[in-house]
Amino acid sequence: MRTPAQNAHLALLLEVAGTPKPGNVDRHRDLEDLRFEHFLAGAVGAQRGLEQAANGGAVGPAFERSVEGMAAQGGGNTQFGALLLLVPLVRAAADDLSQPVVEAICEDTTVADAAGFYRAFDHVDVFVGEPPAEMEPLDVRRGSDAVPALEERGLTLLDIMEQSVPGDDVAREWVRGFERSFVAAERLAEADGPLTERAAAVFLSLLAERPDTLVATRSGEAVAQEVTERAAELVERNALETDRKIVERFADELVERGVNPGTTADITAAGLFIALERGAITV
Template sequence: MSQPTVKPASLAELAQFAMLLEVTARGKPGNIDRCHDYEDTRLDHFLSSAVLAKPVFSAVEEGRLSIGEAMRDAVARTNMHNGGNTHFGAFLLLLPLIAGRGIAGAAELVKKTTVTDAVLFYEAFGLTQVRVRTEDPMDVNDPASVQRLIDEQITMYNVMEYSAPHDMVAREWTNGFALTRRAADLLIAQNSGVHTIPAMFLALMAEYPDTFIAKKFDAKTAEAVMYQAREVLDGKRSLAAFDGECIKAGINPGSLADICIAGIFTALLEGWKWDC
């Protein structure tokens, strides 16, 4: 009897897997993992988000949702738990990567987003508590901003262009997903193993100040964390001590975590094998 044909994992499944691998990888300083929870947000909130997002990922893979529609629906579905924002930035990266079948396609697709996508993106913002800059003229919580999108024909790509200077996730849309590519390359270069994801994450931490930290605290704090990560890589600081300091201070590199997820997805898509 012939063996049944096993279908390769779908893009939706790879995206879900990337989310699960990132949040369960131990050794990512300051972020929630199997050993760390925050008071209001826990590991199970992130796991729930990864499960609940799957139908949206599938709809995007099948071409049934635009990026704006998918952002709104993904946030609405994953808002069923009370853990706050878990994967908003990850969705912003994963959805075009799924729709574009990888980085090259995503980089072109995002430029074709519409004003309607931008309005739906603002609706998605309204469903969660994503950290934003104060006194922003394009405040996502201000109804006048939505009207401005329509009046001035501002597309979702234009919104990312506006946000790019102070948001590294938005910047991925405008720079061809450069850090996503960097993250994937780090994983692929290491081949496989349980320590590859934390090693990739720490390398990115040591290279780039996290913009989520900058919004939560300030740019000086984000730069200090970057230099501390470099000290860990240089053997001048203990990883465990650094992690503990970040957790105690509430310093979590959330933007880099989102890029980490996108990098894992890209690496998986390109044949990288994760080996526990």
């Protein structure tokens, strides 16, 4: 029997092993400076923070610790967003891994949890957009330097997540009861075949539904929209079953263009964790 922390760890590994996952590092693709091995080491490093969450540790500090461990490899940010989803989910699993429980955990977050979230940015460079002017003191890129402003305004981690919506679909999961993560888990359970193939199929289905917010931030809304439309066409044609090569080509093309739908990968990892933890999928 794997513990919740171990299932979260395995979810990170299965996510990166899923292929083809257009635009991202996967079992068959590396980016230039961000390789498969960085994701393996990132998952191993995150383990202690995940255990802290599983043992009932507060969400913010457990997240910071998981990010600090994840960052102990040379590729940079590998699983920041995935951990931001996994930490409250792992915490919920100690009680009951359901949407109401994880929502309650998010609602119960404090200013100290928000401070942990900001401190996590001290450990790794995360690509984020410019904040609006009134939020500049709370720009996450300030990391722990933003903590006094945060405390002054009395913002909890859930407050911070609410201010990041729309524009960040990881934050949206926090605000919407991890809706898409639970949907992903159901799809993983319903799919056939090895888990690495199911992960790829569910990734594509999620990408087909909503423009990836990391792509929108980095490459613009138009590119994010284009990627989603093309993913939708592939899903519509059931291309993973009927014309896998075209999906492989789409994956290569996005890698070449530097278009990495990382938010969609984060939600896939969250779905893998939920499905593993509930026994809806087995390895």
